[in-house]
Amino acid sequence: MKAAVIHEHGDLDVLRVEDIEEPRPGPGEVILKVLCAGLNHLDLWVRKGRPRAQLQTSHVLGSDAVGTVSAVGEGVESPKVGEQVILNPALSCGHCEFCLRGEQSTCVSFGIMGLSRSGTFAEQVAVPAGNCYPRPSLLSDEEAGTFALAHVTAWRMLMTRAQLKPGETVLIHGIGGGAALAALQFAKLVGAEVFVTSSSDDKLSRAGKLGADHTLNYERENVAEWIAHETSGRGVDVAFDAVGAATWPLDFACVRKGGRVVLCGVTTGSKAESDLRTLYWNQLTILGSTMGSAEDFRQMLRAVTVNQLKPVVDRVYRLARVRDAMERMETGKQFGKIAIRVSQ
Numbered sequence: 551m552k553a554a555v556i557h558e559h560g561d562l563d564v565l566r567v568e569d570i571e572e573p574r575p576g577p578g579e580v581i582l583k584v585l586c587a588g589l590n591h592l593d594l595w596v597r598k599g600r601p602r603a604q605l606q607t608s609h610v611l612g613s614d615a616v617g618t619v620s621a622v623g624e625g626v627e628s629p630k631v632g633e634q635v636i637l638n639p640a641l642s643c644g645h646c647e648f649c650l651r652g653e654q655s656t657c658v659s660f661g662i663m664g665l666s667r668s669g670t671f672a673e674q675v676a677v678p679a680g681n682c683y684p685r686p687s688l689l690s691d692e693e694a695g696t697f698a699l700a701h702v703t704a705w706r707m708l709m710t711r712a713q714l715k716p717g718e719t720v721l722i723h724g725i726g727g728g729a730a731l732a733a734l735q736f737a738k739l740v741g742a743e744v745f746v747t748s749s750s751d752d753k754l755s756r757a758g759k760l761g762a763d764h765t766l767n768y769e770r771e772n773v774a775e776w777i778a779h780e781t782s783g784r785g786v787d788v789a790f791d792a793v794g795a796a797t798w799p800l801d802f803a804c805v806r807k808g809g810r811v812v813l814c815g816v817t818t819g820s821k822a823e824s825d826l827r828t829l830y831w832n833q834l835t836i837l838g839s840t841m842g843s844a845e846d847f848r849q850m851l852r853a854v855t856v857n858q859l860k861p862v863v864d865r866v867y868r869l870a871r872v873r874d875a876m877e878r879m880e881t882g883k884q885f886g887k888i889a890i891r892v893s894q
Protein backbone atom coordinates (compact mmCIF):
# COMPACT_ATOMS: atom_id res chain seq x y z
CA MET A 551 0.00 0.00 0.00
CA LYS A 552 1.04 3.62 -0.50
CA ALA A 553 2.07 5.74 2.50
CA ALA A 554 3.88 9.02 3.21
CA VAL A 555 6.94 7.99 5.19
CA ILE A 556 10.24 9.25 6.52
CA HIS A 557 13.31 7.07 7.09
CA GLU A 558 15.25 9.86 8.78
CA HIS A 559 14.61 13.32 10.20
CA GLY A 560 15.22 16.35 8.05
CA ASP A 561 13.79 18.86 5.59
CA LEU A 562 11.07 18.25 3.00
CA ASP A 563 13.37 15.95 0.99
CA VAL A 564 13.16 13.15 3.58
CA LEU A 565 9.43 12.80 2.95
CA ARG A 566 8.60 10.02 0.46
CA VAL A 567 5.44 8.42 -0.80
CA GLU A 568 6.25 4.73 -1.24
CA ASP A 569 4.91 1.20 -0.94
CA ILE A 570 5.00 -0.33 2.51
CA GLU A 571 3.55 -3.47 4.02
CA GLU A 572 -0.14 -3.42 4.91
CA PRO A 573 -0.84 -3.33 8.65
CA ARG A 574 -2.56 -6.19 10.47
CA PRO A 575 -4.81 -5.54 13.47
CA GLY A 576 -3.38 -6.48 16.87
CA PRO A 577 -5.66 -7.35 19.79
CA GLY A 578 -8.01 -4.44 20.49
CA GLU A 579 -7.13 -2.75 17.20
CA VAL A 580 -8.94 -2.11 13.95
CA ILE A 581 -7.70 -1.40 10.44
CA LEU A 582 -9.01 1.76 8.79
CA LYS A 583 -9.10 2.25 5.07
CA VAL A 584 -8.25 5.95 5.11
CA LEU A 585 -10.46 8.27 3.06
CA CYS A 586 -9.00 11.60 4.13
CA ALA A 587 -6.26 12.59 6.56
CA GLY A 588 -5.29 15.97 7.99
CA LEU A 589 -1.96 17.73 8.28
CA ASN A 590 -0.86 19.18 11.62
CA HIS A 591 2.18 21.13 12.80
CA LEU A 592 3.04 17.97 14.70
CA ASP A 593 3.85 16.31 11.35
CA LEU A 594 6.43 19.02 10.67
CA TRP A 595 7.98 18.55 14.10
CA VAL A 596 8.11 14.77 13.70
CA ARG A 597 9.70 15.09 10.26
CA LYS A 598 12.27 17.55 11.58
CA GLY A 599 12.93 15.43 14.67
CA ARG A 600 11.43 17.70 17.35
CA PRO A 601 10.19 16.21 19.59
CA ARG A 602 12.26 13.12 18.95
CA ALA A 603 9.94 10.63 17.31
CA GLN A 604 10.57 6.93 17.76
CA LEU A 605 11.44 6.31 14.13
CA GLN A 606 10.63 2.89 12.84
CA THR A 607 12.39 1.75 9.67
CA SER A 608 9.74 3.61 7.74
CA HIS A 609 7.72 5.98 9.88
CA VAL A 610 4.29 7.00 8.57
CA LEU A 611 3.30 10.57 9.44
CA GLY A 612 -0.24 11.81 10.15
CA SER A 613 -2.51 12.05 13.20
CA ASP A 614 -6.00 12.84 11.89
CA ALA A 615 -8.18 10.70 9.65
CA VAL A 616 -11.63 9.61 8.62
CA GLY A 617 -11.85 6.08 7.29
CA THR A 618 -13.82 2.89 6.90
CA VAL A 619 -13.16 -0.04 9.21
CA SER A 620 -11.87 -2.87 7.00
CA ALA A 621 -10.77 -5.42 9.62
CA VAL A 622 -10.98 -5.85 13.39
CA GLY A 623 -8.56 -7.53 15.77
CA GLU A 624 -9.15 -9.94 18.62
CA GLY A 625 -11.62 -8.78 21.27
CA VAL A 626 -13.00 -5.82 19.30
CA GLU A 627 -16.78 -5.48 19.48
CA SER A 628 -17.01 -1.91 18.22
CA PRO A 629 -16.55 -0.38 15.70
CA LYS A 630 -17.59 -3.00 13.16
CA VAL A 631 -16.30 -3.70 9.66
CA GLY A 632 -17.84 -1.22 7.22
CA GLU A 633 -18.42 1.59 9.76
CA GLN A 634 -17.00 5.03 9.01
CA VAL A 635 -15.12 6.55 11.92
CA ILE A 636 -12.88 9.44 12.86
CA LEU A 637 -9.85 9.08 15.09
CA ASN A 638 -9.00 10.51 18.46
CA PRO A 639 -5.23 10.73 17.80
CA ALA A 640 -4.32 10.69 21.53
CA LEU A 641 -2.76 7.42 22.70
CA SER A 642 -2.74 6.48 26.38
CA CYS A 643 -1.98 3.33 28.38
CA GLY A 644 -5.42 2.98 30.01
CA HIS A 645 -4.08 1.82 33.38
CA CYS A 646 -1.80 4.46 34.93
CA GLU A 647 -3.21 6.65 37.73
CA PHE A 648 -3.94 9.49 35.29
CA CYS A 649 -5.77 7.27 32.78
CA LEU A 650 -7.80 5.76 35.64
CA ARG A 651 -8.78 9.31 36.63
CA GLY A 652 -9.89 9.99 33.05
CA GLU A 653 -6.98 12.37 32.47
CA GLN A 654 -5.54 10.55 29.46
CA SER A 655 -3.56 13.52 28.14
CA THR A 656 -1.36 13.39 31.26
CA CYS A 657 -0.82 9.61 30.89
CA VAL A 658 2.72 8.64 31.88
CA SER A 659 3.17 7.06 28.45
CA PHE A 660 1.06 9.53 26.45
CA GLY A 661 1.55 9.37 22.71
CA ILE A 662 0.00 10.59 19.48
CA MET A 663 -0.80 8.85 16.21
CA GLY A 664 1.97 9.65 13.72
CA LEU A 665 4.41 10.44 16.56
CA SER A 666 4.56 7.33 18.73
CA ARG A 667 3.09 4.89 16.23
CA SER A 668 2.48 4.67 12.48
CA GLY A 669 0.22 7.48 11.32
CA THR A 670 -2.66 8.14 8.97
CA PHE A 671 -0.95 9.27 5.73
CA ALA A 672 -1.42 5.76 4.37
CA GLU A 673 -4.03 3.77 2.50
CA GLN A 674 -4.53 1.73 5.68
CA VAL A 675 -3.69 2.30 9.31
CA ALA A 676 -3.98 0.15 12.45
CA VAL A 677 -5.54 2.03 15.38
CA PRO A 678 -6.83 1.15 18.86
CA ALA A 679 -10.57 0.47 18.61
CA GLY A 680 -11.19 2.78 21.58
CA ASN A 681 -9.82 5.73 19.60
CA CYS A 682 -12.53 5.41 16.93
CA TYR A 683 -15.64 7.61 17.08
CA PRO A 684 -18.62 7.66 14.71
CA ARG A 685 -18.04 10.03 11.83
CA PRO A 686 -20.15 13.24 12.13
CA SER A 687 -22.62 12.79 9.27
CA LEU A 688 -22.85 16.44 8.27
CA LEU A 689 -19.15 16.80 7.54
CA SER A 690 -17.45 16.15 4.20
CA ASP A 691 -14.52 13.72 4.09
CA GLU A 692 -12.13 16.68 4.05
CA GLU A 693 -13.75 18.24 7.13
CA ALA A 694 -14.19 14.97 9.04
CA GLY A 695 -10.64 13.82 8.36
CA THR A 696 -8.86 16.96 9.53
CA PHE A 697 -10.52 18.55 12.57
CA ALA A 698 -10.02 16.16 15.49
CA LEU A 699 -6.55 17.10 16.77
CA ALA A 700 -6.98 20.87 16.38
CA HIS A 701 -10.50 20.94 17.78
CA VAL A 702 -9.81 18.77 20.82
CA THR A 703 -6.73 20.89 21.54
CA ALA A 704 -8.73 24.12 21.37
CA TRP A 705 -11.60 22.61 23.37
CA ARG A 706 -9.39 21.53 26.25
CA MET A 707 -7.56 24.87 26.24
CA LEU A 708 -10.66 27.06 26.37
CA MET A 709 -13.20 24.90 28.17
CA THR A 710 -11.32 22.54 30.47
CA ARG A 711 -8.19 24.58 31.25
CA ALA A 712 -9.16 28.26 30.89
CA GLN A 713 -12.88 27.65 31.66
CA LEU A 714 -14.03 30.39 29.32
CA LYS A 715 -17.42 31.86 30.31
CA PRO A 716 -20.15 33.70 28.38
CA GLY A 717 -19.41 37.41 28.16
CA GLU A 718 -15.67 37.00 28.72
CA THR A 719 -13.08 38.27 26.29
CA VAL A 720 -10.45 36.13 24.58
CA LEU A 721 -7.44 37.03 22.45
CA ILE A 722 -6.45 34.49 19.77
CA HIS A 723 -3.07 35.03 18.12
CA GLY A 724 -2.37 34.16 14.50
CA ILE A 725 -5.82 33.31 13.19
CA GLY A 726 -5.61 30.83 10.31
CA GLY A 727 -4.14 27.77 12.01
CA GLY A 728 -6.42 24.86 12.83
CA ALA A 729 -6.36 25.27 16.61
CA ALA A 730 -6.86 29.07 16.42
CA LEU A 731 -9.87 28.70 14.11
CA ALA A 732 -11.36 25.97 16.31
CA ALA A 733 -10.87 28.30 19.29
CA LEU A 734 -12.75 31.05 17.45
CA GLN A 735 -15.66 28.67 16.81
CA PHE A 736 -15.82 27.46 20.42
CA ALA A 737 -15.39 30.94 21.93
CA LYS A 738 -18.33 32.22 19.86
CA LEU A 739 -20.34 29.13 20.84
CA VAL A 740 -19.79 29.98 24.51
CA GLY A 741 -20.80 33.59 23.92
CA ALA A 742 -17.41 35.19 24.43
CA GLU A 743 -16.09 38.33 22.72
CA VAL A 744 -13.19 37.42 20.46
CA PHE A 745 -10.11 39.40 19.43
CA VAL A 746 -7.96 37.91 16.68
CA THR A 747 -4.66 38.93 15.09
CA SER A 748 -2.86 38.07 11.87
CA SER A 749 -0.35 39.58 9.46
CA SER A 750 -2.81 38.93 6.61
CA ASP A 751 -5.77 41.26 5.98
CA ASP A 752 -7.40 38.47 3.99
CA LYS A 753 -7.27 36.07 6.95
CA LEU A 754 -8.64 38.81 9.25
CA SER A 755 -11.52 39.47 6.89
CA ARG A 756 -12.34 35.75 6.76
CA ALA A 757 -12.10 35.50 10.56
CA GLY A 758 -14.57 38.39 10.79
CA LYS A 759 -17.02 36.45 8.65
CA LEU A 760 -16.61 33.48 11.02
CA GLY A 761 -17.62 35.66 13.97
CA ALA A 762 -14.46 37.35 15.27
CA ASP A 763 -15.58 40.59 16.98
CA HIS A 764 -12.30 42.49 16.67
CA THR A 765 -9.42 41.99 14.24
CA LEU A 766 -5.95 43.50 14.04
CA ASN A 767 -3.03 43.26 11.61
CA TYR A 768 -0.07 42.93 13.99
CA GLU A 769 2.41 44.01 11.33
CA ARG A 770 0.82 47.44 11.16
CA GLU A 771 -0.34 47.99 14.72
CA ASN A 772 0.69 47.23 18.28
CA VAL A 773 -1.32 44.38 19.78
CA ALA A 774 -0.96 45.40 23.44
CA GLU A 775 -2.01 49.00 22.71
CA TRP A 776 -4.96 47.78 20.67
CA ILE A 777 -6.21 45.48 23.45
CA ALA A 778 -5.73 48.23 26.04
CA HIS A 779 -7.69 50.67 23.89
CA GLU A 780 -10.51 48.24 23.04
CA THR A 781 -10.95 47.09 26.66
CA SER A 782 -10.52 50.55 28.26
CA GLY A 783 -7.25 49.52 29.87
CA ARG A 784 -8.69 46.37 31.44
CA GLY A 785 -7.21 43.64 29.25
CA VAL A 786 -8.78 40.39 28.05
CA ASP A 787 -9.83 37.54 30.32
CA VAL A 788 -8.01 34.83 28.36
CA ALA A 789 -5.06 34.77 25.95
CA PHE A 790 -5.13 31.70 23.66
CA ASP A 791 -1.64 30.95 22.39
CA ALA A 792 -0.64 28.31 19.83
CA VAL A 793 2.24 30.47 18.57
CA GLY A 794 4.83 30.46 21.38
CA ALA A 795 7.92 32.65 21.64
CA ALA A 796 6.67 35.47 19.37
CA THR A 797 3.43 36.04 21.30
CA TRP A 798 4.28 34.99 24.86
CA PRO A 799 5.26 38.52 26.05
CA LEU A 800 2.03 39.80 24.48
CA ASP A 801 -0.02 37.31 26.48
CA PHE A 802 1.28 38.86 29.68
CA ALA A 803 0.72 42.38 28.35
CA CYS A 804 -2.83 41.74 27.13
CA VAL A 805 -4.60 39.75 29.85
CA ARG A 806 -6.40 41.52 32.68
CA LYS A 807 -5.45 41.29 36.35
CA GLY A 808 -6.36 37.76 37.40
CA GLY A 809 -6.47 36.69 33.72
CA ARG A 810 -5.50 33.34 32.21
CA VAL A 811 -2.87 32.52 29.61
CA VAL A 812 -3.25 29.13 27.92
CA LEU A 813 -0.57 27.70 25.62
CA CYS A 814 -0.59 24.60 23.39
CA GLY A 815 2.16 25.10 20.86
CA VAL A 816 5.37 26.87 19.94
CA THR A 817 5.44 27.27 16.16
CA THR A 818 7.66 30.35 16.55
CA GLY A 819 10.01 28.82 19.12
CA SER A 820 9.98 27.36 22.62
CA LYS A 821 12.20 29.82 24.52
CA ALA A 822 10.56 33.04 25.69
CA GLU A 823 11.06 35.61 28.43
CA SER A 824 8.36 36.20 31.02
CA ASP A 825 7.92 39.39 33.03
CA LEU A 826 7.67 37.81 36.47
CA ARG A 827 6.58 41.12 38.01
CA THR A 828 3.52 41.12 35.76
CA LEU A 829 2.87 37.48 36.64
CA TYR A 830 2.56 38.08 40.38
CA TRP A 831 1.37 41.68 40.45
CA ASN A 832 -1.43 40.94 37.99
CA GLN A 833 -2.04 37.53 39.59
CA LEU A 834 -1.99 35.71 36.27
CA THR A 835 -2.68 32.02 35.79
CA ILE A 836 -0.52 30.19 33.24
CA LEU A 837 -2.04 27.02 31.80
CA GLY A 838 -0.23 24.52 29.61
CA SER A 839 -2.41 22.22 27.53
CA THR A 840 -1.85 19.21 25.27
CA MET A 841 -4.60 17.70 23.13
CA GLY A 842 -7.34 16.36 25.40
CA SER A 843 -8.72 13.58 27.57
CA ALA A 844 -11.30 11.07 26.31
CA GLU A 845 -13.96 13.24 27.98
CA ASP A 846 -12.62 16.41 26.29
CA PHE A 847 -12.82 14.56 22.97
CA ARG A 848 -16.39 13.35 23.62
CA GLN A 849 -17.54 16.86 24.61
CA MET A 850 -15.80 18.46 21.63
CA LEU A 851 -17.36 16.01 19.20
CA ARG A 852 -20.82 16.59 20.71
CA ALA A 853 -20.34 20.35 20.46
CA VAL A 854 -19.33 20.08 16.79
CA THR A 855 -22.22 17.73 15.97
CA VAL A 856 -25.04 19.37 17.94
CA ASN A 857 -24.11 22.88 16.82
CA GLN A 858 -23.35 21.78 13.26
CA LEU A 859 -19.94 23.43 13.34
CA LYS A 860 -18.03 23.20 10.07
CA PRO A 861 -14.27 22.93 10.43
CA VAL A 862 -12.51 25.27 8.00
CA VAL A 863 -10.62 23.41 5.27
CA ASP A 864 -7.88 25.30 3.44
CA ARG A 865 -6.82 23.03 0.56
CA VAL A 866 -6.96 19.39 -0.40
CA TYR A 867 -3.93 17.49 -1.74
CA ARG A 868 -3.72 13.92 -2.97
CA LEU A 869 -1.46 11.60 -0.97
CA ALA A 870 1.10 11.67 -3.79
CA ARG A 871 1.33 15.48 -3.27
CA VAL A 872 1.80 15.40 0.49
CA ARG A 873 5.11 17.21 0.11
CA ASP A 874 3.30 20.21 -1.44
CA ALA A 875 0.82 20.13 1.44
CA MET A 876 3.62 20.24 3.97
CA GLU A 877 5.36 23.03 2.08
CA ARG A 878 2.19 25.12 2.25
CA MET A 879 1.95 24.63 6.00
CA GLU A 880 5.60 25.58 6.40
CA THR A 881 4.99 28.91 4.69
CA GLY A 882 2.02 29.61 7.01
CA LYS A 883 -0.24 30.63 4.12
CA GLN A 884 -3.08 28.29 5.07
CA PHE A 885 -6.41 29.37 6.49
CA GLY A 886 -7.85 26.25 8.08
CA LYS A 887 -6.94 22.62 7.83
CA ILE A 888 -4.88 21.12 5.01
CA ALA A 889 -6.45 17.84 3.92
CA ILE A 890 -4.77 14.82 2.34
CA ARG A 891 -7.11 12.82 0.11
CA VAL A 892 -6.01 9.19 0.36
CA SER A 893 -8.83 7.25 -1.31
CA GLN A 894 -12.39 7.73 -2.54
Ligand SMILES: [Zn+2]
Pocket residue numbers: 642643644645646647648649650657658659
Ligand atom coordinates in the same frame (compact mmCIF):
# COMPACT_ATOMS: atom_id res chain seq x y z
ZN1 LIG B 1 -1.95 6.07 31.23
